[in-house]
Amino acid sequence: MKINEFMNKLDDLVILIRPSDYIFVYANEWQSKHNNPFLILNPKKEGLFEFEDWSECRRLPFDRLRGVLNLVGEFRGTPVDERFPEKKYRLRWIDDKDEDCNYLYKHGNWWSITSNELAPAFTEKELQRLKINNPKFAPAIDAMKEEVKDD
Structure with a gap:
C-alpha cells in the first residue's frame, strides 16, 4: 500500500496530522488540540511504530x-521502499524568449519540445534506460532532469 492511499483511508477513521516524516494519529478533535496522539507512525521505519498509547484511544x-488497526497492519506489511510513490522527472530544455519552460518529449523516432502540461514524466528506470541507449547524452540527461511535483 502506498502512503497516499494509507493516509486517505486512515483519514476517514481518525484525525491525522503529518507535520514532517511522522504521522500523528488522534482519536478525536480534543486530543489533536491537546497534542495527545495514541499513535505516532514513521512510514520510513520497517516496524512503523514510533509511539503508541492505547489508553488514549478509549473514546x-x-x-x-x-479499521485503524487493519490499515496499520496492511501498511506495516508493505516493504518500506514500496510505501512511497516512485519519483517522476521531466527533461527540462532551454526556456523560450517569454521565459516559459520547455521540456523534451519523444514522438516516434523524433525528439521535440513542449510545454509543461504536455511533457511526459519519466521514472528513474526509464531515464537509466535512456542513458544506456544514448551514452553520449547521459550527462545532459542528468543535467536536464527535473522532478515533477504534484500540486
Whole structure:
C-alpha cells in the first residue's frame, strides 16, 4: 500500500496530522488540540511504530479502532521502499524568449519540445534506460532532469 492511499483511508477513521516524516494519529478533535496522539507512525521505519498509547484511544468506537488497526497492519506489511510513490522527472530544455519552460518529449523516432502540461514524466528506470541507449547524452540527461511535483 502506498502512503497516499494509507493516509486517505486512515483519514476517514481518525484525525491525522503529518507535520514532517511522522504521522500523528488522534482519536478525536480534543486530543489533536491537546497534542495527545495514541499513535505516532514513521512510514520510513520497517516496524512503523514510533509511539503508541492505547489508553488514549478509549473514546474511539470499536469498529473505527479495528479499521485503524487493519490499515496499520496492511501498511506495516508493505516493504518500506514500496510505501512511497516512485519519483517522476521531466527533461527540462532551454526556456523560450517569454521565459516559459520547455521540456523534451519523444514522438516516434523524433525528439521535440513542449510545454509543461504536455511533457511526459519519466521514472528513474526509464531515464537509466535512456542513458544506456544514448551514452553520449547521459550527462545532459542528468543535467536536464527535473522532478515533477504534484500540486
